[in-house]
Amino acid sequence: MLIDLLGGFGEKGRTSVAVRSGNDHILLDAGIKVGASGAEYYPALNGSLADIDALFISHAHEDHIGALSWLLSRGYAGRILMTAETLKEGPATLAGYADPEDLRRFPLPGDRIELFEPGETLKMGNLTVRTGQSGHVVGGVWFAVDDGENRVAYSADVVPDSNVFVMDTIPQCDLLVLDASYGADPVPGTMRAQAISDWIAGHARGCLLPTPLSGRSLELIAAMPGPFAIHAGMRASLEAQISATAALRPGVSDILGQRLRGAADWADADPLPSMPLLADDGMGEAGPSSRLLPRADLAGFPVLLTGHLPSGSPADLLHKAGRAGWVRMPTHPTLLGNVDIWDKAGRPVALGHSCAPDQLNQLKSHIPLLRTQYRTGQSFVVPRGNNQ
Structure with missing residues (x-):
């Protein structure tokens, strides 16, 4: 072979x-x-x-x-x-x-x-x-x-x-x-998730969390310490992911479903929200976050990046300029x-x-x-x- x-x-x-x-x-x-x-x-x-x-x-x-x-x-x-x-x-x-x-x-x-x-x-x-x-x-x-x-x-x-x-x-x-x-990397996922939760709690009055539409979005919702908003275009996909109970750990579907039902929908024409906002994708290369990252930067709206930052990507440039935080969500x-x-x-x-x-x-x-x-x-x- x-x-x-x-x-x-x-x-x-x-x-x-x-x-x-x-x-x-x-x-x-x-x-x-x-x-x-x-x-x-x-x-x-x-x-x-x-x-x-x-x-x-x-x-x-x-x-x-x-x-x-x-x-x-x-x-x-x-x-x-x-x-x-x-x-x-x-x-x-x-x-x-x-x-x-x-x-x-x-x-x-x-x-x-x-x-x-x-x-x-x-x-x-x-x-x-x-x-x-x-x-x-x-x-x-x-x-x-x-x-x-x-x-x-x-x-x-x-x-x-x-x-x-x-x-x-x-x-x-x-x-x-x-x-x-x-x-x-020796740091377990539970410690990273707690660090992200703590960062969000410290920016509960408004922040942006760029994230892939599938996968990490649910991990971030699980780590959310309070109310949050999602880009409205994400809701149908997130609902479908949460309903796939065989792929999720026992009891997780109910918890995430409840949190998503309580999340506010946000659209591009809206003002930046006074709560944490999830928007795809995670690198600012495509999707709503490609528009939101420059807008957040211009407004001084806090940004937390939680995944891979390819060299030269919008997320990478913002982080290197010191205008976005980064904590890896494993x-x-x-x-x-x-x-x-x-x-x-x-x-x-x-x-x-x-x-x-x-x-x-x-x-x-x-x-x-x-x-x-x-x-x-x-x-x-x-x-x-x-x-x-």
């Missing part, structure tokens, strides 16, 4: 992994890299796409689905598989991050999408593809691909200690491709979470995606079989011996 590292290795963004075994060839995710341009914006796919049998999408964030229209524009004609939630959220992500001409000619092709449920096991030629809930977003999954001799588990984005979402255990494998977004594994994932997977050889090289080297001191030298554009032969 051969793994092609097409994006997200030694870098954050354009996450994409290809698995090849015999005549079978599948692609796991096809993201874009915010802040990049030209070829570096897309997965490092060279040559013909004709031999790729299927594309599996883990969830609808831009660094995992944003290159779909680009793939289609290059003639990709294979199968496309994702969950119903990813299909529903995908068009908004592509609208924000796909090349406009690619998107015009090749929107998300609903008639070609094959749906599966998290937890299903799928067949693709001689490959068996197992899925499980990621704990990152409703409908988000990890993948474990088995060819009868080897198994590679690709985490995509996972959150083992989420206060909101359920994550299924990744199975034992010969190669584990970890979500290393936070490197060896929506990826911290140190103990990744060590536990690796332990339960049988302590196999591992690669880390979505992480800068220096942070990956720090993580290696805790996961000795982590191979830190691999970069986007390289390939890796899956070793034998760990598969259970």
Whole structure:
């Protein structure tokens, strides 16, 4: 079994992994890299796409689905598989991050999408593809691909200690491709959530919290210490996410539903509210926050950023200028979470995606079989011996 590292290795963004075994060839995710341009914006796919049998999408964030229209524009004609939630959220992500001409000619092709449920096991030629809930977003999954001799588990984005979402255990494998977004960050999610709650409480008379529409928004609602507002365009999606009770921890749906029902709706024409305001997306690159960040900055309205800040993004520039705070809301594994994932997977050889090289080297001191030298554009032969 051969793994092609097409994006997200030694870098954050354009996450994409290809698995090849015999005549079978599948692609796991096809993201874009915010802040990049030209070829570096897309997965490092060279040559013909004709031999790729299927594309599996883990969830609808831009660094995992944003290159779909680009793939289609290059003639990709294979199968496309994702969950119903990813299909529903995908068009908004592509609208924000796909090349406009690619998107015009090749929107998300609903008639070609094959749906599966998290937890299903799928067949693709001689490959068996197992899925499980990621704990990152409703409908988000990890993948474990088995060819009868080897198994590679690709985490995509996972959150083992989420206060909101359920994550299924990744199975034992010969190669584990970890979500290393936070490197060896030792601070648990509960402490970060409390720090965010305290910051919001100190700015209860008005502040802006840019956030992705799916995933982190629910984590922030769970951390809210009092009344808050949401951009009105978010409500339907948030309601749908909260109603997906199988993806949420027991009792969380009721708590979040009650909080959302009490939240005020805010529209672009309204004055900035005298309470915390959630608006998508998290980087100020698209959606309402692309308009709200400059408006908040001009008005001196406090801003708290809680996720990844790609270099040169509006959120990054505001933070570097000292005009926005930042406290990470963990929506990826911290140190103990990744060590536990690796332990339960049988302590196999591992690669880390979505992480800068220096942070990956720090993580290696805790996961000795982590191979830190691999970069986007390289390939890796899956070793034998760990598969259970």
